[in-house]
Amino acid sequence: MATVFIPTQWRDLTADVESVEIEGATLREIARGLEARFPGIAERLGDDGGIAAGVAVSIDGAIASRGMLAPVGPQSEIHFLPAIGGG
């Protein structure tokens, strides 16, 4: 199961739970799992099946480039971060 770290600003939906183990082979499956446990979280994470503007997903330290289709491994660590660009 992947370990999903809940951003502090979403913990109003998770009763302050900081991280959870979720089963899923893609980010979409992880998102569904999260929504099932913590209703409302899917809306924060994204819209229309994509990841919300300004949010980036880090899977094992790499920024996912395939959006909700990003593969997730059984031991993966997932973080939700602000999206960054560069100069």
Next chain:
Amino acid sequence: MAQAESHPRKYKVIGTRPVRHDGADKVTGRAIYGADLRLNGMVHGKILRSPHAHAVIKSIDTSAAAKLPGVVAVTTSADFPDLQDKIADLGEGAVNLAHLGANVLAHGKALYKGHAVAAVAATSPHVAQEALSLIKVEYEPLPAVTWVLDAMKDDAPLLHDDVYTKSMGKKADKPSNIAAHIHFEKGDVEDAFAGSDLVVEREFKTASVHQGYIEPHVSTALWNQDGHLTIWTSTQGSFTARQQTAELLQVPISQVTVVPCEIGGGFGGKIAVYLEPVAAMLSRKCGRPVKMVMSRDEVFEATGPTPGSSMRVKIGATKDGKLTAGEAWLAYDAGAFPGGVIGPGCMCVFSCYEFPAARVDGYDVLDNKPKTQAYRAPGATQAAFACESVIDELAEKLGIDPIEFRLKNAAKEGTRRVDGPVYPRVGFIETLEAAKASDHWKSPLEGKNRGRGIASGYWFNIGLKSSAAANVNPDGTVSLLEGSTDIGGTRTSVAMQLAETLGITAEAVHPKVVDTDSVGYTDVTGGSRVTFATGLAAYEVGRDILRQMCERAAILWECDAAEVESVDGEFKTKDKRMTFAELAGKLSQTGGPVVGRATVNPEGPTNGFGTHIVDVEVDPDTAKVTVLRYTAIQDAGKAIHPSYVEGQMQGGAVQGIGWALNEEYVFDGEGRMANASYLDYRMPTALDVPHIDTIIVEVPNPAHPYGVRGVGETPIVPPPAAMAVAVYHATGVRMQELPMSPPKLWAAMQK
């Protein structure tokens, strides 16, 4: 075929210093930059800009301007499609198209002095300029706000009534100038501070600064009678320029070709479009190519800058010098539209160190400045100024050498950052060790009113998408097509990686930056990504070519392709060998040309750390700071072309020195920029800086076949903090404000 060796021990091309491929054109004046383009029938566009920092635009009357002889087209935002609430993913990040469009030409409200209001095209730039004075705009001025903390107040003038504070996807219930709130937390912060032997908390502020590229923004558009739009422009990303323009005009992306011209500097400021859609609209109206060039004051007043900031940083440590806890509160202005660089600011503020517990709050704040843009390690320099200043003060109070203090707490492989992810192999410790061993650090600084400072900094390398293709020529050379616009020599650093992969010389690769119809999608030149990601694409192109060439050799030798090996520019089997050039000359006999291609989207994180040392002397009477000696140390992973790596380090350091000492946006009482010229903006001249010594540390990036880490951005991060520490040791004053310009430093020294 045999696997190409992914980590050759000895490189033939990488690490050498060939003359750049575009060099001769650039030293003879032949290179074609955006403003050098001339097309038949070309006319010239100019933009009318708001004289007010904040005003309702009640009406715009362009009739008199349209009648001026020589004027061929006039436009305002009324000519553009309505783009309410559309979000476009631009690769480097998403953008609200209504905001982007309203920045290009104001919709109903002018939000900063210099905001574009209308545009004219005419047969000469002088006529276009005259026509602007005939456009009548009725404004209702509103109170303006240009300081981030003022803009956050409840009673501040509100810039937009449809912007609500967003917190990681969560939206507030009333409009606010605070467009976003970011929060990270790791561990029990209160507990950790309580267990600290020493806590230092300081407040900092920094002024807005501009990227300062010497070439003003320029674009030429031709909306042809067949409906196809071609744009020649100076941009960090031709594909993102194409997408932004297509979205703003609501035309299919296939209808737009962006031809990147040579670009005269960008540093993050030439990613967003300004002129492209306007030139396109004017061209559609007059049926001729329209060229638009900004003047220098327009560049200052309507593009860039990077945020001004207010910051509070609190850090705790134990007596023996272990960091216990950190807390940062960062407010950065976004300018007139949401989406500043607070995100990376928050991610970078504590990124050099291992913090058992820490909390970061960040705010993206609207105010009446041009929409802020990325500037070299966007958001990180301000944050490092605050964090590194506190780190230095802690080290001093604990009586620990500042390098030793950093070494005790340095981020390393396995360190969990405050924002969550864990570092892979990084080279921060190596930069500190190199600093400690440097001649600069070991040489005592003597003399009155002098001080030495040291500071470190961090920046990501973003990966993103890069494509490339290459044709093998019969003479054994290879033509490389790429989509990364070349701002600082990347044609060469990318070509060198292809040359290394193929085992040929750097000169045998002919790189070309081509238009959006001629190469696969490639993201912006930014985020320290080109040598890393487009270089990776070139490597993959090389592998593709080698695979095909092995097959061709097998045809010639009438053997199985698996028996052919390619090593160091030669193809061989047990008993036969042929050079790359020999085989290239025989391709037509074996089925025709070989074209290699690749597209990559590396996700692997790369991270660049740097440590800078500076000696200054402060005139005790005037408070003027003179930089005596400077050394920049950085982990480059593997320096492909060391001269250009050094160049990035030197250029970034000097930009950082400018940020530290004199550069700033000065606003008058009405929120208008008072120093919109190079004369009064005061970027460093050759006479203001010493030679910048460089030490390149190489801790190979495990996520790149040649170990590359991008180097472009990190070098601007440490300088302001290092300068502030040096000024402290020279004067006894810890400056918590940028710039540390003479009047400000003098006032502080009087206290």
Next chain:
Amino acid sequence: MKEFEFQSATTVDEAVSLLAAKGDQARVLTGGTDLIVQLREGLRSADLVVDVKKIPELMTMSFSPEQGLRLGAAVPCHRIYGDKDVAVAYPGLADAARIIGGWQIQSRASVGGNLCNSSPAADSIPPLVVHDAVCHLAGPGGRRTVKASEFCTAPGKNVLQRGELLVSLEFPPPAEHASSAYMRFIPRNEMDIAVVGAASWVQLTAAGDTIEKASIALAAVAPTPLAATEASSFLAGKPATSETFAKAGELASQVARPISDKRGTSEYRKHLAGVLTQRTLAIAVERARG
């Protein structure tokens, strides 16, 4: 830039009649480093621009130790510091000429143009004042002279009347045991407008230890370049020591009445006026001692 007519005059009379005909819509072009920027940015307007660089008198620089210096109003800065004799005889003037803009500007900009632009921050005006330069003007009514110290009347304004042209600047012959210096404070080391500028001229006794006579002038501390007369008269008869310079600096600082703007605060400028007075005095004395 708005359209204008361009005329290149070859005699003073021709220039004067062209200028007189157009009045305030005529502008004199010397180096153009201020005028062209001002026309481009709409800060000044002109129907007629009269280039005076083809008038020999305006391009002549002649110096002799007996006669002093006659400096044509359009002589570019590089010729001033490039002439060893002139630079040695009027070091404060050469100091200023060497730091107006960068090299490219110094190839064009003239001291006469700097004076006629009449900026309070002009680098070359304090040296003109302390060197007692006299301005030779030509106008429709003939020629007249005005002391450089009385030339500027307000920011960007001066005594020139309709149709009048600055022809040359006349400097008295260098005195024995005398020298001068000009310094300005800028945040960078080149390419800035003076936050404060100060020129000092001193004449020492033959022994070189006492100041006989001195003159100090300041830039960017008042609406016009300012002669610090109290400080100047204080110095007469005083020993040439750092204590004396410090006291003169204080006196100079007291007459400064600067504004606060993007280039510096009023308080800081007053302080700098004192610092630069002291420093230029020290240099001028050093130079006077040879």
Next chain:
Amino acid sequence: MAKKTHVATTINGEPMEFLCEARQSLLEVLRDNLAMTGSKEGCNNGNCGACTVLLDGQPVDSCLVLAVEAEGAEITTVEGIADDSRLHPIQQCFLEEAALQCGVCTPGFIVTAKALLDRNPTPSEHEIRFQLAGNLCRCTGYDKIIRAVQDAGKRMAAEARGASTTTNGSPARQQQKQAT
């Protein structure tokens, strides 16, 4: 149409005539009328030096010269620095020493450096920094530019010595040409 003036001048050694409006700067005419776009516009008010040309041998910001003022003048632009067959030592040193990144300030630096080295081929670091202070560069931090100018001066001095001790067209000179 605005009134135009006929101007006769010499640019890079070639007699050149053009028609221009009085309000057009020399930079504008070079770039727009004569298609010599090597001189760049960075600020159009004399603060960046990207448009530097030599006017009768003196470096000037061509944005601050009216084109009509060029009547009878000799102008050298970046396009006139190299020989027909080889780069000038300044250009060669800029390339070899990576003294440019984006390259837009480079023409101005090369022209100013030529003016400096023609007068003094062995300037000190401080002299180079002082004389080049009117040219802004935002990419390089100046380090490599200063070194390239210094090295170019040495090469120019060596070439001058070579030229004075060998007759024109000597083997030594020929070899040097081929080498660069």
